[in-house]
Amino acid sequence: MSRLYKTQGVILSHSYVGEADALLSIYTPFLGKLRAVARGVKRSKSRMAGHLEPLTHCSLMLARGRNLDIISGCDTIEAFAPLKASLWLTSCGLYAAELTDRMGVEGTENRRLFQLLLGTLQSLSSGVEPSTVLRYFEFRSMACSGYLPEIWRCVACGHSLEMAAHSFSPTAGGLLCPQCRPANGSARTVSVRAIKVLRFFSRQGLAAVARLRLKPEVLREIEGLMQLYVTYVLDQEVNSARWLRALQAGGEDRTEQHV
Ligand SMILES: [Zn+2]
Structure with missing residues (x-):
């Protein structure tokens, strides 16, 4: 060799x-x-x-x-220079990098995860709405690492789920029907709009996701959901997620990518 x-x-x-x-x-x-x-x-x-x-x-x-x-x-x-010119976008990129670091395995090929990370940095660098990009990254990085959440059928009984509000259980790994929810204490309610977005994420690439215009409350709901799920899968919160939340809470100027 x-x-x-x-x-x-x-x-x-x-x-x-x-x-x-x-x-x-x-x-x-x-x-x-x-x-x-x-x-x-x-x-x-x-x-x-x-x-x-x-x-x-x-x-x-x-x-x-x-x-x-x-x-x-x-x-x-x-080099992704536009991304590095903004504290907010750099932090978003570092969050994706840390999640990749945590999900990736040394010496084990995962080309889908590599392409997802690259596409995510390209999207962040070219002005696509960062929160939408990160929510997509969270969902797809879980999916291509063997943790695709079940969002089409009840993860407990297997019944097909109609388009309605359901509940999501991180421990069960997906959505639950109304009959199965009572048995699962960790489940939280998910709106129809959030389920529609997750189903869109599961079928579409970044180019289609870049054209989405999601309401802030839907993005916040998906962020909370994915945070629960990612933390459950990793058995620990991603450090840079805390930093991102602190930046958000501090009202950091997120338009500075044009400096
Ligand atoms: Zn069920």
Whole structure:
């Protein structure tokens, strides 16, 4: 096996280790999640540093190491500059990156998750309404990691669900019919409009989702629902979700992507 190999990937996170090295988490199309070290990137003359910022899509040359692989070269494919010019959009991107980091498995290919992450960063960078993009990302990242919530039939008894308000149970993994709800204490009511959006998410790609104009209350309802479900699946809240909520509560100016 050759010691050197090439891949492309999206930088999910980086943290400095030692004097000048960085430990990176990268999501790749064929190798799943990859943890690698970049030597000397903290030094001002490092040619790699700019290409290895979080939320950058880049091509990488790596050398196999005993524990972690070492990045020996890199080039930016897409920097997503408009996204990085806004604190709000950067935070949205970092939330998608953290969720990918948590759902992704090292050495296990998940090309759908890679394409979803890339499409999400492209949408955020090109002005698509960020909350809609993130709700879609949450739903689809769960779906392509084996946690697709059941939204067409009752997850307990299997009966087809008519278009009406139903209840969603994160522990059962989907919607419940009125007969099955009483047996499930974790269920919460979901409106018809929110169910319609989730069904749209399950069938459509980002291009169609980008054209949706959802009311803030529907987005908030889906956000609450997906937060419950994601937290249940991961057995822990995503850290950057708290940060996003704090930014929202602080009334952060979210139009600054045009600076
Ligand atoms: Zn049922």
